[in-house]
Amino acid sequence: MNKGRLEAFSDGVLAIIITIMVLELKVPHDSSIHAIIELLPVFMSYLLSFVYVGIYWNNHHHMMQLVKKVNGKVLWANLHLLFWLSLFPFATAWMGENHYDTIPVVLYGCVMLMAALAYFILEHTLLRLHGPDSDFASTFSSRAKDIVSIILNVVAIGGSFITPYVGITCYVLVAVIWFIPEKRVEKKLA
Amino acid sequence: MNKGRLEAFSDGVLAIIITIMVLELKVPHDSSIHAIIELLPVFMSYLLSFVYVGIYWNNHHHMMQLVKKVNGKVLWANLHLLFWLSLFPFATAWMGENHYDTIPVVLYGCVMLMAALAYFILEHTLLRLHGPDSDFASTFSSRAKDIVSIILNVVAIGGSFITPYVGITCYVLVAVIWFIPEKRVEKKLA
Amino acid sequence: MNKGRLEAFSDGVLAIIITIMVLELKVPHDSSIHAIIELLPVFMSYLLSFVYVGIYWNNHHHMMQLVKKVNGKVLWANLHLLFWLSLFPFATAWMGENHYDTIPVVLYGCVMLMAALAYFILEHTLLRLHGPDSDFASTFSSRAKDIVSIILNVVAIGGSFITPYVGITCYVLVAVIWFIPEKRVEKKLA
Amino acid sequence: MNKGRLEAFSDGVLAIIITIMVLELKVPHDSSIHAIIELLPVFMSYLLSFVYVGIYWNNHHHMMQLVKKVNGKVLWANLHLLFWLSLFPFATAWMGENHYDTIPVVLYGCVMLMAALAYFILEHTLLRLHGPDSDFASTFSSRAKDIVSIILNVVAIGGSFITPYVGITCYVLVAVIWFIPEKRVEKKLA
Numbered sequence: 218m219n220k221g222r223l224e225a226f227s228d229g230v231l232a233i234i235i236t237i238m239v240l241e242l243k244v245p246h247d248s249s250i251h252a253i254i255e256l257l258p259v260f261m262s263y264l265l266s267f268v269y270v271g272i273y274w275n276n277h278h279h280m281m282q283l284v285k286k287v288n289g290k291v292l293w294a295n296l297h298l299l300f301w302l303s304l305f306p307f308a309t310a311w312m313g314e315n316h317y318d319t320i321p322v323v324l325y326g327c328v329m330l331m332a333a334l335a336y337f338i339l340e341h342t343l344l345r346l347h348g349p350d351s352d353f354a355s356t357f358s359s360r361a362k363d364i365v366s367i368i369l370n371v372v373a374i375g376g377s378f379i380t381p382y383v384g385i386t387c388y389v390l391v392a393v394i395w396f397i398p399e400k401r402v403e404k405k406l407a
Numbered sequence: 408m409n410k411g412r413l414e415a416f417s418d419g420v421l422a423i424i425i426t427i428m429v430l431e432l433k434v435p436h437d438s439s440i441h442a443i444i445e446l447l448p449v450f451m452s453y454l455l456s457f458v459y460v461g462i463y464w465n466n467h468h469h470m471m472q473l474v475k476k477v478n479g480k481v482l483w484a485n486l487h488l489l490f491w492l493s494l495f496p497f498a499t500a501w502m503g504e505n506h507y508d509t510i511p512v513v514l515y516g517c518v519m520l521m522a523a524l525a526y527f528i529l530e531h532t533l534l535r536l537h538g539p540d541s542d543f544a545s546t547f548s549s550r551a552k553d554i555v556s557i558i559l560n561v562v563a564i565g566g567s568f569i570t571p572y573v574g575i576t577c578y579v580l581v582a583v584i585w586f587i588p589e590k591r592v593e594k595k596l597a
Numbered sequence: 598m599n600k601g602r603l604e605a606f607s608d609g610v611l612a613i614i615i616t617i618m619v620l621e622l623k624v625p626h627d628s629s630i631h632a633i634i635e636l637l638p639v640f641m642s643y644l645l646s647f648v649y650v651g652i653y654w655n656n657h658h659h660m661m662q663l664v665k666k667v668n669g670k671v672l673w674a675n676l677h678l679l680f681w682l683s684l685f686p687f688a689t690a691w692m693g694e695n696h697y698d699t700i701p702v703v704l705y706g707c708v709m710l711m712a713a714l715a716y717f718i719l720e721h722t723l724l725r726l727h728g729p730d731s732d733f734a735s736t737f738s739s740r741a742k743d744i745v746s747i748i749l750n751v752v753a754i755g756g757s758f759i760t761p762y763v764g765i766t767c768y769v770l771v772a773v774i775w776f777i778p779e780k781r782v783e784k785k786l787a
Numbered sequence: 788m789n790k791g792r793l794e795a796f797s798d799g800v801l802a803i804i805i806t807i808m809v810l811e812l813k814v815p816h817d818s819s820i821h822a823i824i825e826l827l828p829v830f831m832s833y834l835l836s837f838v839y840v841g842i843y844w845n846n847h848h849h850m851m852q853l854v855k856k857v858n859g860k861v862l863w864a865n866l867h868l869l870f871w872l873s874l875f876p877f878a879t880a881w882m883g884e885n886h887y888d889t890i891p892v893v894l895y896g897c898v899m900l901m902a903a904l905a906y907f908i909l910e911h912t913l914l915r916l917h918g919p920d921s922d923f924a925s926t927f928s929s930r931a932k933d934i935v936s937i938i939l940n941v942v943a944i945g946g947s948f949i950t951p952y953v954g955i956t957c958y959v960l961v962a963v964i965w966f967i968p969e970k971r972v973e974k975k976l977a
Binding site (some may be wrong): 229248 | 789792793795796799800802803804807810811858859862863866869870873874876877880881884885888889890891894
């Protein structure tokens with residue numbers, strides 16, 4: 218089976234997720250600067266989640282470059298990832314609208330953690346399908362970043378019960394780690 | 408006529424349906440755990456419908472692998488399927504928000520039944536177009552799963568008038584039946 | 598310039614329009630059959646508009662099969678069509694929620710008329726680009742259907758001031774005319 | 788890395804942005820002509836933003852025709868552009884609903900300016916990737932339009948503090964400048 222429609226469907230879902238999040242930036246009724254300033258926490262959580270969805274799309278795009286085939290298991294592993302990503306708009310809005318209270322920050326971390334685990338599973342499913350001697354396996358043998366960000370998400374969830382600042386710091390940190398360009402795929406393709 | 412745009416359009420509609428459903432998870436105004444627990448029935452109905460749309464996309468994807476050509480009838484049979492699938496967000500939200508009351512559970516079953524019938528018709532239209540000697544026909548000659556899930560949906564609709572638990576059990580059962588991997592297409596392609 | 602992205606973008610916009618319309622089917626707060634019956638006029642207008650968007654997509658798909666090239670003018674003619682189609686959800690919801698009152702039925706007709714004219718312009722732009730000796734020109738030389746439906750829309754707008762039933766009848770008629778399969782493209786391709 | 792998914796993802800996001808904007812045209816509860824007239828400012832801002840998103844899509848489409856390869860930096864430069872474009876629905880609705888008050892008109896200009904800068908950066912990133920001897924570089928060496936529209940946006944932001952009419956005039960002017968067909972890409976391809 219070819220990977221074309223899996224890519225197209227994932228692109229579609231990610232494009233909609235990223236755009237739906239902006240709907241939570243509710244248009245204020247008055248036209249003062251104050252009205253905009255009040256939206257700042259919601260805007261910041263939108264920005265954070267936009268970067269995350271961007272990272273996932275970017276990584277998905279890179280990873281799929283080396284994928285030669287897909288099967289039913291891969292389709293479900295991918296849908297599983299999309300399920301958790303589809304909860305981003307909800308978790309983002311709840312966190313932003315409640316000014317980064319403990320429980321919303323924890324929930325955001327849970328959704329992030331589940332998405333990270335789902336990505337891990339998708340990568341693993343693809344690794345098994347392509348076998349240990351594939352370009353895919355040699356490129357994705359080291360998965361340090363995945364593991365570090367899963368750990369950071371766990372720390373974020375636990376630490377937020379002390380203060381939500383721990384969670385927010387971890388979330389920004391994860392974004393920074395992934396923002397650093399991934400050269401493995403480009404090297405392999407070159 | 409080639410099948411590319413039919414796939415692209417279906418992917419688009421399915422991607423939007425799946426993501427629109429999450430909008431019914433209304434962001435609560437307070438930040439307590441209690442607010443999240445209250446959303447649980449809506450969340451569960453979202454999960455169920457996400458799996459269903461995932462199944463439809465998965466089957467559509469598998470089926471289209473063996474499709475060699477499409478015509479006007481196929482385009483309309485496909486649009487007919489998308490119409491019923493487009494009512495999933497409504498039926499899902501109504502069922503979740505009313506804590507699985509009788510009428511919403513029945514309506515959910517009706518939408519499911521119509522979608523299942525529409526899929527049946529689409530498959531039938533493609534069978535007729537490709538002829539009895541095609542790869543398509545030899546792969547999709549047995550349609551036991553389709554028929555079983557149509558029967559289960561009828562049982563769900565009727566049984567929900569006794570108790571909605573009958574309906575919900577049937578819906579979960581249908582999901583499980585389809586979740587079991589479909590190997591026919593992969594075998595045929597190999 | 599190739600036509601791939603024009604098709605992809607149009608598919609995307611049409612897929613979203615068709616799915617956004619369903620959001621106007623507001624989830625009722627109680628779970629009675631009565632609540633569903635009250636939604637019937639909104640549902641009927643959704644069904645009508647779904648069929649129309651389906652027709653546009655279908656025709657667009659057929660027409661694009663014979664398109665060999667596009668230019669800047671075609672891109673804008675296509676965007677012009679998408680603009681009027683993007684007003685379908687608004688016009689549909691307004692008509693449905695006001696139980697087919699005169700003004701909403703007239704507005705619906707205006708949007709329909711503008712979309713029909715936009716399609717006419719798009720076809721004309723493509724005709725000029727491909728020249729009179731092209732497959733495109735020989736297939737789309739007769740445009741009786743386009744002209745009949747433009748006339749019907751004008752009648753609908755005028756007649757609705759007498760009674761909205763004139764408008765609704767015309768809208769259903771236009772849908773029926775276009776629903777009749779278009780064989781020209783398929784013949785040309787064969 | 789191939790450019791296919793970057794195009795598909797951008798098409799998806801732009802298609803959704805363009806369609807989400809129409810959701811701000813809230814369906815009025817009564818069916819009078821007056822209700823429609825009251826929506827006129829929101830409609831005009833929708834029209835303006837539709838044209839802008841259309842221009843961005845059109846330019847993106849033209850530019851990508853000459854792109855031979857993409858890398859991680861290009862993906863992020865593209866996401867950066869999409870981020871600012873994703874704020875169009877918010878800025879459009881706020882401006883329209885507040886009848887072109889000073890602050891909303893200024894904010895609209897800021898979003899426009901950031902999008903124009905983001906496009907500039909994306910073009911620059913692609914120029915560097917393709918090198919000075921590429922078709923891409925020879926076609927996009929002159930960037931007068933980009934610079935003029937950035938200046939017009941700055942003027943719009945500043946001038947709106949005197950009267951919002953300055954801003955609105957500039958916005959319309961930018962749209963007109965870009966609406967004039969871009970022949971460079973078509974010439975290069977021919």
